[in-house]
Amino acid sequence: MTDPTKPPTPVPTSLFDLVLNDLEVRLRTHQAFQEQVVDDILSALRSGPRRLTSKLEEALELREGPKDEAH
Amino acid sequence: MKLIDLEINNLRGIKNITLSFRGANAVVWGPNASGKSAVVDALDFLFTGGITRLTGPGTGDLSLARHGPHVDSTETLRDSWVRATVQTAPDSEPITIRRCLEDPATLVVDPQHALLLEGALAIAKRGHHLLTRRQILNFITSQASERAEQMQELLNLRDIETARSNLVTVEGRAQRQHESCQHVVNDAAGEVLSVTSLPSIEPALLLALVNQKRGILGGQPLDNLLASHLKAGIQPPRTVQVTPVPATAGAAEPTSINTSILKDAFQTLADVLEKREFGNLGACVRQLDELLRQSEQDANLIHELKHHELVLMGIDLLEDSGECPLCLTPWGPGLLRELLENRRSTAERAVQLTALANQAASQAVKLTTALLATVARMDTAATVLKMDDAHGALSTWMTQLTSLRESLKEPFRDYRVSPLRALDISSFLAPASLPQVLQSIVAKADEELPRTSPEQDAWDFLTELTRTLDKYERAGADCAIAAARYDRSQAVRQLYEASRDAVLKALYDEICNRFVELYRTIHGEDEGDFSAHLGPRGAGVTFEVSFFGRGVHPPHALHSEGHQDSMGICLFLALAERLGEGLFDIIVLDDVVMSVDRHHRRAVCNVLKESFPDKQFIITTHEQFWAYELRAAGVVAPKGMFEFYNWTIESGPKLMQEATSLQRVRDELSRGNVDGAVQALRKTTEHFFALAGENIEARVALRLNADWDLGQLASGTKGRLNELLAKAKEAANSWGDTKTMGELRTYADNASAIFESSQLEQWALNPIVHFNNWALLSPGDFAPVLDSFENLFSLFESPKCRSLLFLSRSNGSIVGVRCSCANIHWNLTKKGE
Numbered sequence: 001m002t003d004p005t006k007p008p009t010p011v012p013t014s015l016f017d018l019v020l021n022d023l024e025v026r027l028r029t030h031q032a033f034q035e036q037v038v039d040d041i042l043s044a045l046r047s048g049p050r051r052l053t054s055k056l057e058e059a060l061e062l063r064e065g066p067k068d069e070a071h
Numbered sequence: 072m073k074l075i076d077l078e079i080n081n082l083r084g085i086k087n088i089t090l091s092f093r094g095a096n097a098v099v100w101g102p103n104a105s106g107k108s109a110v111v112d113a114l115d116f117l118f119t120g121g122i123t124r125l126t127g128p129g130t131g132d133l134s135l136a137r138h139g140p141h142v143d144s145t146e147t148l149r150d151s152w153v154r155a156t157v158q159t160a161p162d163s164e165p166i167t168i169r170r171c172l173e174d175p176a177t178l179v180v181d182p183q184h185a186l187l188l189e190g191a192l193a194i195a196k197r198g199h200h201l202l203t204r205r206q207i208l209n210f211i212t213s214q215a216s217e218r219a220e221q222m223q224e225l226l227n228l229r230d231i232e233t234a235r236s237n238l239v240t241v242e243g244r245a246q247r248q249h250e251s252c253q254h255v256v257n258d259a260a261g262e263v264l265s266v267t268s269l270p271s272i273e274p275a276l277l278l279a280l281v282n283q284k285r286g287i288l289g290g291q292p293l294d295n296l297l298a299s300h301l302k303a304g305i306q307p308p309r310t311v312q313v314t315p316v317p318a319t320a321g322a323a324e325p326t327s328i329n330t331s332i333l334k335d336a337f338q339t340l341a342d343v344l345e346k347r348e349f350g351n352l353g354a355c356v357r358q359l360d361e362l363l364r365q366s367e368q369d370a371n372l373i374h375e376l377k378h379h380e381l382v383l384m385g386i387d388l389l390e391d392s393g394e395c396p397l398c399l400t401p402w403g404p405g406l407l408r409e410l411l412e413n414r415r416s417t418a419e420r421a422v423q424l425t426a427l428a429n430q431a432a433s434q435a436v437k438l439t440t441a442l443l444a445t446v447a448r449m450d451t452a453a454t455v456l457k458m459d460d461a462h463g464a465l466s467t468w469m470t471q472l473t474s475l476r477e478s479l480k481e482p483f484r485d486y487r488v489s490p491l492r493a494l495d496i497s498s499f500l501a502p503a504s505l506p507q508v509l510q511s512i513v514a515k516a517d518e519e520l521p522r523t524s525p526e527q528d529a530w531d532f533l534t535e536l537t538r539t540l541d542k543y544e545r546a547g548a549d550c551a552i553a554a555a556r557y558d559r560s561q562a563v564r565q566l567y568e569a570s571r572d573a574v575l576k577a578l579y580d581e582i583c584n585r586f587v588e589l590y591r592t593i594h595g596e597d598e599g600d601f602s603a604h605l606g607p608r609g610a611g612v613t614f615e616v617s618f619f620g621r622g623v624h625p626p627h628a629l630h631s632e633g634h635q636d637s638m639g640i641c642l643f644l645a646l647a648e649r650l651g652e653g654l655f656d657i658i659v660l661d662d663v664v665m666s667v668d669r670h671h672r673r674a675v676c677n678v679l680k681e682s683f684p685d686k687q688f689i690i691t692t693h694e695q696f697w698a699y700e701l702r703a704a705g706v707v708a709p710k711g712m713f714e715f716y717n718w719t720i721e722s723g724p725k726l727m728q729e730a731t732s733l734q735r736v737r738d739e740l741s742r743g744n745v746d747g748a749v750q751a752l753r754k755t756t757e758h759f760f761a762l763a764g765e766n767i768e769a770r771v772a773l774r775l776n777a778d779w780d781l782g783q784l785a786s787g788t789k790g791r792l793n794e795l796l797a798k799a800k801e802a803a804n805s806w807g808d809t810k811t812m813g814e815l816r817t818y819a820d821n822a823s824a825i826f827e828s829s830q831l832e833q834w835a836l837n838p839i840v841h842f843n844n845w846a847l848l849s850p851g852d853f854a855p856v857l858d859s860f861e862n863l864f865s866l867f868e869s870p871k872c873r874s875l876l877f878l879s880r881s882n883g884s885i886v887g888v889r890c891s892c893a894n895i896h897w898n899l900t901k902k903g904e
Contacts, residue, residue, distance in 0.1 A: 015231060016231050019574045022570035023570040026566040026569065032555075032559055032562055033559065033563075049233045052234065053240050056238065056560075056563075057241055060556055
């Protein structure tokens with residue numbers, strides 16, 4: 001018997017992940033983007049659809065990030 | 072994940088039924104209205120919480136709560152449920168899952184197993200588990216956009232599209248921010264011009280002017296023009312005559328009036344009034360008017376501008392076939408390209424015209440702002456000098472100029488439709504009675520305000536220029552940041568789309584190659600050179616296939632319905648293989664081979680069996696023959712045959728699960744119904760010998776209506792088996808294979824004995840089955856007949872895998888006889904052949 005708490009097969013990389021992996025390579029070799037901006041953009045895209053526009057705007061410095069997430 | 076068993080209670084057409092699949096392929100077959108579809112619905116409901124059949128176009132008045140339960144169900148929704156045992160891996164612990172109509176969103180499963188099923192059920196939720204006739208139509212015959220929707224749902228491209236649409240939103244906002252900053256820069260530039268009276272901001276001219284004023288104050292000339300440096304190294308004049316502007320005058324800036332600067336402003340405005348021009352403001356507005364007129368004369372011009380990118384994309388996507396890449400409408404050779412090239416030419420004219428119009432409008436805005444600032448300077452003086460009438464006249468002028476400026480900021484959106492456009496620009500540049508008003512202000516200022524020295528004029532000039540230039544520099548810096556942000560957001564969006572296209576192209580290529588491989592496996596004899604193209608095209612997914620060397624066409628254009636069905640199955644299987652991700656192996660094929668002929672159905676069987684050995688197919692059909700064929704080809708084992716019959720509303724379907732339906736004959740016999748038993752035996756035997764005979768290529772007399780006599784079928788099949796056994800013995804003998812020789816001899820002896828005991832030709836088939844002598848028989852008399860038929864059937868099937876014997880080939884030649892698991896494998900090739 002297999003361990004019921006362990007998934008039987010590792011979930012393969014989704015198409016969306018493949019797109020983001022490809023995007024990361026393109027962004028890191030693009031002169032307009034600094035390391036931190038690339039990290040922020042990818043982190044925003046990987047964090048799911050909730051508040052995605054705001055997070056992308058923060059990553060691209062179009063707007064200030066929230067001063068206090070807790071509030 | 073595979074299905075071990077399934078229990079359905081009070082759902083659709085089923086009262087209660089349990090099907091034991093044991094993780095293997097199964098076929099649920101029976102006539103129309105026998106309850107098969109309810110099994111499909113139950114699986115759909117179990118895996119997704121919905122029933123596909125109750126959703127989609129034309130199902131607006133259907134609901135899960137009302138039409139999901141059995142029609143006679145008087146219980147609450149709690150009594151309508153589906154339960155199954157599943158296994159996530161061959162050696163894993165069976166997991167029970169259950170879903171009830173009372174709470175369709177919740178799959179009841181032991182929490183410790185929930186994680187195991189999460190991935191698999193997420194895949195099922197996309198609809199990956201079910202292929203119906205309707206879906207085949209969606210794949211094969213639908214529009215590119217509908218096909219795209221269908222495939223994108225299966226491929227789970229929603230995340231990819233959601234991210235893209237957010238990137239587009241961000242890019243749009245960045246663009247608007249940049250445009251807004253450009254307007255601020257333009258306004259600030261206008262204020263600088265109003266101080267300098269220069270026609271445009273030419274740094275060299277401006278620097279010369281600054282250095283001239285600095286020279287008056289004893290300052291060194293500057294090399295660079297920076298607001299913070301304009302007064303560097305110079306001191307204000309010792310005696311300063313200042314006329315402060317009271318706060319009530321309404322002008323925050325400037326805060327004082329210099330009569331000399333006031334006179335410069337007067338002179339500027341006097342020139343405007345006389346020449347009816349300010350810089351080239353009038354010329355710019357007239358040019359803009361002309362450009363707008365041109366755009367209005369050619370109604371297509373702006374329309375084409377909106378579609379410029381689409382047209383460019385269309386030209387890129389055009390292929391030799393000449394059909395529209397978006398809607399796939401066929402066009403004559405070169406016609407669509409010609410149309411699109413014309414549209415591109417129109418759009419490019421529109422782009423050029425728009426650029427010129429925006430340039431003219433931008434210059435006009437800048438100059439209007441400069442003019443406004445100059446008029447405001449005179450207005451401030453009128454206020455300070457308490458000249459109410461003059462203030463009123465200047466305020467009216469400023470209001471008009473402000474309206475003009477604001478509309479010019481969006482020339483196509485606002486100025487084009489503004490009533491101001493109907494007025495001649497001269498009326499803005501030379502309002503009636505203004506010359507006298509301006510003259511009276513200067514005269515009164517001369518009388519009442521102190522005169523200023525050249526040093527003070529220079530100082531006041533530099534002060535004003537510092538203020539406006541600083542504003543201009545800040546606006547420019549903000550605009551540069553906004554431009555960089557816009558560039559970055561545009562670049563991210565473009566890079567993202569490039570990544571998406573690269574990944575999807577690879578995916579579509581992979582799926583397409585597999586599709587072609589599967590289709591060639593089924594139709595290889597007649598379509599060995601079959602090829603296909605599958606890929607994104609605009610917002611849709613294009614799917615084209617070759618047609619017997621006569622070019623590439625949509626799949627439903629020229630191919631037969633049977634070929635289209637095959638394509639639908641192959642495309643779905645290719646997608647499912649890519650999408651199952653090793654987590655979800657169950658595929659329900661709901662009556663999907665209706666139009667595929669018998670010959671190709673065998674090939675479909677081979678594809679299911681050979682190409683997808685790890686999938687669990689649950690196949691429904693109303694055709695007994697297809698069910699038998701699946702069993703004959705070894706796709707479905709005898710225990711995976713579920714026959715539904717005698718369905719009633721009250722009881723649902725009756726179920727028979729058995730290899731050859733001989734059990735049904737026995738059931739009839741046990742009820743004393745010899746009539747029913749004989750009918751069932753005849754039907755079963757006819758099907759059996761048709762399949763067994765086809766598998767080993769038995770010879771029977773040709774009948775164009777395919778209505779063979781059972782005796783001929785059985786006799787031909789028996790004869791062919793003897794012939795193959797003889798060949799196999801000869802081959803074994805030629806190889807000196809004594810062991811196989813012995814086994815074949817035993818098999819042949821056994822076959823002879825069975826043929827003899829069944830007395831096939833003498834009485835079992837013809838007299839009893841065909842000539843109704845059964846009425847004279849008791850169940851006891853008939854039982855031995857049944858036994859002999861069972862023995863007879865066993866000669867044509869493997870005792871191990873229970874698949875029917877079939878011929879194996881090499882390069883088209885028959886080389887052996889075997890069963891699916893190769894437990895039986897007779898070599899027919901003699902040594903030296």
